[in-house]
Amino acid sequence: MKVVGKEKVIQVGMMEQVKREISVMKMVKHSNIVELHEVMASKSKIYFAMEFVRGGELFAKVAKGRLKEEVARAYFQQLISAIDFCHSRGVYHRDLKPENLLLDDEGNLKVTDFGLSALSEHLRQDGLLHTTCGTPAYVAPEVIGKKGYDGAKADLWSCGVILYVLLAGFLPFQDDNVVAMYKKIYRGDFKCPPWFSSDARRLVTKLLDPNPSSRITISKVMETSWFKKSIPKAILIQEAKELESGMNQSELKVKQSETLNAFHIISLSEGFDLSPLFEEKKREEKEELRFATTKPASSVISKLEDLAKSVKFSVRKSESRVRLEGSERGRKGKLSIEAEIFAMTPSFLVVEVKKDGGDTLEYNQFCSKQLRPALKDICWTSPAENPTPA
Numbered sequence: 370m371k372v373v374g375k376e377k378v379i380q381v382g383m384m385e386q387v388k389r390e391i392s393v394m395k396m397v398k399h400s401n402i403v404e405l406h407e408v409m410a411s412k413s414k415i416y417f418a419m420e421f422v423r424g425g426e427l428f429a430k431v432a433k434g435r436l437k438e439e440v441a442r443a444y445f446q447q448l449i450s451a452i453d454f455c456h457s458r459g460v461y462h463r464d465l466k467p468e469n470l471l472l473d474d475e476g477n478l479k480v481t482d483f484g485l486s487a488l489s490e491h492l493r494q495d496g497l498l499h500t501t502c503g504t505p506a507y508v509a510p511e512v513i514g515k516k517g518y519d520g521a522k523a524d525l526w527s528c529g530v531i532l533y534v535l536l537a538g539f540l541p542f543q544d545d546n547v548v549a550m551y552k553k554i555y556r557g558d559f560k561c562p563p564w565f566s567s568d569a570r571r572l573v574t575k576l577l578d579p580n581p582s583s584r585i586t587i588s589k590v591m592e593t594s595w596f597k598k599s600i601p602k603a604i605l606i607q608e609a610k611e612l613e614s615g616m617n618q619s620e621l622k623v624k625q626s627e628t629l630n631a632f633h634i635i636s637l638s639e640g641f642d643l644s645p646l647f648e649e650k651k652r653e654e655k656e657e658l659r660f661a662t663t664k665p666a667s668s669v670i671s672k673l674e675d676l677a678k679s680v681k682f683s684v685r686k687s688e689s690r691v692r693l694e695g696s697e698r699g700r701k702g703k704l705s706i707e708a709e710i711f712a713m714t715p716s717f718l719v720v721e722v723k724k725d726g727g728d729t730l731e732y733n734q735f736c737s738k739q740l741r742p743a744l745k746d747i748c749w750t751s752p753a754e755n756p757t758p759a
Contacts (some may be wrong), residue, residue, distance in 0.1 A: 371417035378415070387415065393483045396458050399701060401451035403471060403481040422479050424472030427535075431467055435538030438566060442598060444470070445532050447478040449596070452524055453587050454700045455480075457730060461520025465527035466507045467534060505547055506530065506540050510555045510579045522581040525590070529576025536569060537562050541577060555579060568595035658736060659721045661749040666710045668747060669720055673708055676743040680735075692725060701728040704735060717749075 378384050394405035407418040427444065430436070436444075448470065455462060462469075462483060469482040509526035511518040533541045541559035544550040553559070557579035561570045572595050575585035590596055662669060666689060673691045677684045682693040694705040704727035711719045722740065724732040 371419060373415040373417070375410070375413055375415060390483050391417075393460050397455050397460055397483070399451055399454045401447045401478055401480060402454070403479045419481075420479070422471040422473050422481075424474060424476065426468050427470040427472055427478065428467035430472070431534055431538065435564075436535050438536065438569060439598075441532065441535035442595070444478050444535060445528070446596065448480065448528060448531065449587065449590055450700065451478070451480045452528060453591070454728070456521045456524070456587065457700060457728075462524055462527075463512075463520065464504060464507075465524055465531060466504050467531060470531070505550065506542060508554070509581070510551075510557075511581050513551055513554065519581055521587065522584055525576060525584060525587060526581075528590075529573055532569075532576065533559070533561075533573050536565055536573070541573075566595070568593070572596065658723075659719060660744065661713075662718050662720060662747045663716055663749050664718070664747045666712075666718060669708070669710055669718070669744075672744055672747060676739060679743075680739055695727070699728045699731045701726075701731075703727055704731050706732065706735070706740075 373387060378387055391405070391408055394403075398404060403422060404420040405417060406420065409416045409418070435441075448465075452462065452465070460483075462480065464482060465480075469480065471479040471481055473479060507527045507530045509518065509523040512523050530541060542550050542553045544553060557577055559577060561573060565573070572585075572590070572593050576590070578584040670686055670691055673693065674684055674686075676682075677693045681696050683696065685692040685694075689710045691708045692705060693708075695703045697703070705725040706722060707725040708720055708722045711721065713719055722736070
């Protein structure tokens, strides 16, 4: 629980910051970001009910000494995955440091403290952010310069400092005098210890480029040979278990198409969806879609198989259910989609398509660009929606 006094927040003018932190944390749901479960308030307090992360700060681990390169890489891969996800939502953290990176029971990294984060709507007309914030030792040179900065590039600099600290056990820019330290940051004046591998040294140097226009981008980071080295077995085993669990839940076994009763139909109606009372969800963020068809189930399955083949997705199917899974990892793992076919009458079917795994934004883009066009010719439209010319 995080408890904030209302009166104190108002006195120091931080109400907007608190509101921003709430809105940001509701937007960024990711396995490597601390989840906000609920926000409650009394007359004097604001209560944040957040995911409980038992392992403490990554800082405590680094304080004992530098990490082995493969361990540092595992944490850095998770950090980059979380920050890439934030940036895809137009969210810039702006205060990345080991103290804001937590570890769970299994050693998985969780990014926290979005109190200083910025959204893309905070950009000025020049397309840049202008608020100076962050922790001095981790802040990018362009942020100190107060001339406007790209939030994504500034976050990447902080990631570079974090990677250096994980590998070295100390900061790249150090000085008792803050002004002298800022001068070192401006010049990119640091040295990699001799135990850094050549690939790690190359990546750190590209991340800590004092010129933001030539600094490496997050997509290029993920393409580097150092970053792409295999994920630790523990994480791969966990991913496999989750996938297996998802398949079991799907019950992909041969069975006849389910017939919808009145309660099913009511549950499918958006008019009976109470979720807007509790959470505002944009239309494009929906994780499921439905359509009706007069074609047989075999035709629907055949269409989905053709689509899967064209986009190189794998297919698992029964007579009433199809599961498609992408071959490439996205921001939240491989995209997987499940389509279930219900019979309202023997000649009229309803197909429900939903995201079974992966990133919601990538799912919606897939639905818009690939799925909807592929199924367009079998979707049934009512005469009112498609009037015949007189």
